[in-house]
Amino acid sequence: QVQLKESGPGLVQPSETLSLTCTVSGFSLTSYGVNWVRQPPGKGLEWMGTIWNDGSTDYNSALKSRLSISRDTSKSQVFLKMNSLQTEDTAIYLCARGGGYNSGYAFDYWGQGVMVTVSS
Amino acid sequence: DIQMTQSPASLSASLEEIVTITCQASQDIGNWLAWYQQKPGKSPQLLIYGATSLADGVPSRFSGSRSGTQYSLKISRLQVEDIGIYYCLQAYSAWTFGGGTKLELK
Numbered sequence: 001q002v003q004l005k006e007s008g009p010g011l012v013q014p015s016e017t018l019s020l021t022c023t024v025s026g027f028s029l030t031s032y033g034v035n036w037v038r039q040p041p042g043k044g045l046e047w048m049g050t051i052w053n054d055g056s057t058d059y060n061s062a063l064k065s066r067l068s069i070s071r072d073t074s075k076s077q078v079f080l081k082m083n084s085l086q087t088e089d090t091a092i093y094l095c096a097r098g099g100g101y102n103s104g105y106a107f108d109y110w111g112q113g114v115m116v117t118v119s120s
Numbered sequence: 121d122i123q124m125t126q127s128p129a130s131l132s133a134s135l136e137e138i139v140t141i142t143c144q145a146s147q148d149i150g151n152w153l154a155w156y157q158q159k160p161g162k163s164p165q166l167l168i169y170g171a172t173s174l175a176d177g178v179p180s181r182f183s184g185s186r187s188g189t190q191y192s193l194k195i196s197r198l199q200v201e202d203i204g205i206y207y208c209l210q211a212y213s214a215w216t217f218g219g220g221t222k223l224e225l226k
Contacts (some may be wrong), residue, residue, distance in 0.1 A: 035215070037217075044207065044217060044218075044219050044220045045156075045158075045164065045207055045209075045217040045220070046217065047209075047214065047215040047216065047217060050215075058214055060214065061121060061214075094163060096163075096164075099166075099169065103166075103169050103170075104151065104152055104153075104154060104169035104170035104171075104173065104211060105152060105211035105215075106154035106166055106169040106170075106175075106209065106211060107154075107164075107166065107209070107215075108166050108169075108175070110163035110164060110165075111163065112163060113163060
């Protein structure tokens with residue numbers, strides 16, 4: 001079955017770089033895209049960026065200067081790197097599969113998320 | 121960037137009641153609109169895609185509709201398990217979530 005699982009450090013120092021991994025199973029990264037979404041505590045969802053099945057990327061314009069998404073198809077892993085972290089980047093970070101055209105480009109499967117706290 | 125204005129921000133309803141949540145897009149997004157339910161401590165679950173198509177395994181009491189740039193999610197007979205926060209998501213140009221609607225039992 002389709003599964004996604006995020007991993008990474010729970011605590012990051014201000015001004016440092018966040019590195020997260022989304023490990024997927026049950027589908028191929030060359031067939032589906034993967035998105036990163038974050039949710040600050042008690043707040044709403046924010047789309048961060050996507051890596052399409054062809055390896056191209058799109059980013060939220062508000063985060064574009066700080067964000068990079070890449071992948072290793074042989075390991076079924078998608079990576080997020082975001083630099084210059086501030087306390088307002090404290091959030092649950094989730095990866096989600098892009099369902100493609102037949103699913104209206106909605107995100108059809110989600111990981112459980114990983115909590116990242118930015119604090120010294 | 122496309123903005124999605126979701127209303128109401130919170131809603132209190134009784135069991136078996138009809139509930140409607142709306143999202144207003146800042147421009148034409150066609151049918152590229154999805155709805156999600158999120159329960160506390162859980163990831164969002166896809167309910168509706170393509171504005172009106174029911175996702176696999178979602179009860180038929182959920183339905184989506186569109187009128188121009190306004191999109192609605194309707195729960196025909198509210199059940200206890202429907203309590204949570206609902207979000208819309210536009211997928212026409214990049215992706216943008218609505219602000220969310222917190223649905224509680226009256």
